Amino acid sequence: MAKRQTKRPRKPAPIRQLGDPVLRTKADPVTVFDDALADTVELMFASMYEARGVGLAANQIGLSQALFVMDCEEVVAVVANPRITFLSEETQTGGEGCLSVSGHTFPTTRALRATVVGQDQTGAPIEITGEGEVARCLQHETDHLNGKVYLDRLSGDVRRQARAEVETV
Numbered sequence: 001m002a003k004r005q006t007k008r009p010r011k012p013a014p015i016r017q018l019g020d021p022v023l024r025t026k027a028d029p030v031t032v033f034d035d036a037l038a039d040t041v042e043l044m045f046a047s048m049y050e051a052r053g054v055g056l057a058a059n060q061i062g063l064s065q066a067l068f069v070m071d072c073e074e075v076v077a078v079v080a081n082p083r084i085t086f087l088s089e090e091t092q093t094g095g096e097g098c099l100s101v102s103g104h105t106f107p108t109t110r111a112l113r114a115t116v117v118g119q120d121q122t123g124a125p126i127e128i129t130g131e132g133e134v135a136r137c138l139q140h141e142t143d144h145l146n147g148k149v150y151l152d153r154l155s156g157d158v159r160r161q162a163r164a165e166v167e168t169v
């Protein structure tokens with residue numbers, strides 16, 4: 001597979017907002033690792049940076065493919081077909097937001113450490129282990145590809161508050 005020598009500047013795609021059914025749809029596995037996938041990855045990074053995010057799942061730009069990108073605390077990665085293989089029992093609670101629920105942040109409890117396995121954009125197997133914000137990002141983006149958003153992880157008073165503030169929850 002030849003890589004393109006010249007990179008076209010990518011126009012970022014609009015971020016789908018909660019209420020769009022694509023965010024509630026389990027993504028299809030990525031099976032072909034070709035130039036079209038590389039283009040999608042490029043588009044996803046451009047869209048994520050434009051929106052000042054640290055992670056973006058493909059369904060957030062309307063593509064139902066099991067693929068996310070991240071640039072979180074020095075961890076820059078492309079993960080296709082992500083699967084969480086480890087979550088620590090120790091948790092963290094901190095403000096979490098999502099480009100698809102713009103304007104909101106809610107304290108969200110997640111595992112403190114997480115491991116995700118998947119494939120990179122060439123199809124090679126990869127494994128990423130992270131702690132803190134990186135672990136939060138791995139869990140958040142993998143959730144997206146299963147049709148979940150972080151608001152689903154809330155409980156009790158915070159969940160009630162989120163329901164009151166975010167209309168489409």
Ligand code: NI
Pocket residue numbers: 097098099100140144
């Ligand atoms: Ni998100």
